Amino acid sequence: MNHNDSFREFMAAHQQSLMRTAYLLAGDAHLAEDLLQSVLVKMLGRWAKLAHVASPQAYARKALVNQYISWRRRRVRTAELPSAEPPERPYSSEASTIARLTMQKALAQLPPRQRAVIVLRYYEDLTEHETAKLLNCSIGTVKSQAHHALARLRALAPEFAEMEDVKGAHR
Structure with missing residues (x-):
């Protein structure tokens, strides 16, 4: 091949x-x-x-x-204007769509490193070790970035305030 x-x-x-x-x-x-x-x-x-x-x-x-x-x-700025609408997803309820859009808007307001940690840890379901390796940083940095990002997300989207911070969770 x-x-x-x-x-x-x-x-x-x-x-x-x-x-x-x-x-x-x-x-x-x-x-x-x-x-x-x-x-x-x-x-x-x-x-x-x-x-x-x-x-x-x-x-x-x-x-x-x-x-x-x-x-x-x-x-980098380009002449392209990104769409304000996310891609359509079939068969989603109105409540889940609202929750997804709210979370997307809150994620967009995080600094790049924090956003990367949240995406890798919670969307891609990587361990702290795998995330640290991908981001070329320490596990402690991943933990602190996740902690600060989750706190910021709670402030930006109070409806997600019940999000549990995974202190001490070693995957």
Whole structure:
């Protein structure tokens, strides 16, 4: 199997989950597509070398986080105007839609590192150790960023005040 075929297989297996991660980070479907595309283009160019990586999906997820943080730092402005509406999801109740939109709006107000920690820990269900490794920081930093982010989310969206802070939870 050549490298292009193995990359296609990787994409078929992981594109949906990577797009979800990109969307949760970017908060906008169009920006998420751009974010994922830029990461995948870089990965395709390095795919022969990535054959030795234990988990290409973890590599891609880390690249998404790094690219997202880099974009936020540079605050690149384009002529494109992102849509204020999230992508439609079939069969969702009005209450769950409102809760999802409220949480999305609150997430968008978090600093990039805190948002990345929340997405990786609670949406991607990664452990503190896995999150720390992806973000290239200590487990203590992940814990403190999650703590501060959850406190900020509670302040921004009081309806989620019952969110439990996972102090001392070592996954």
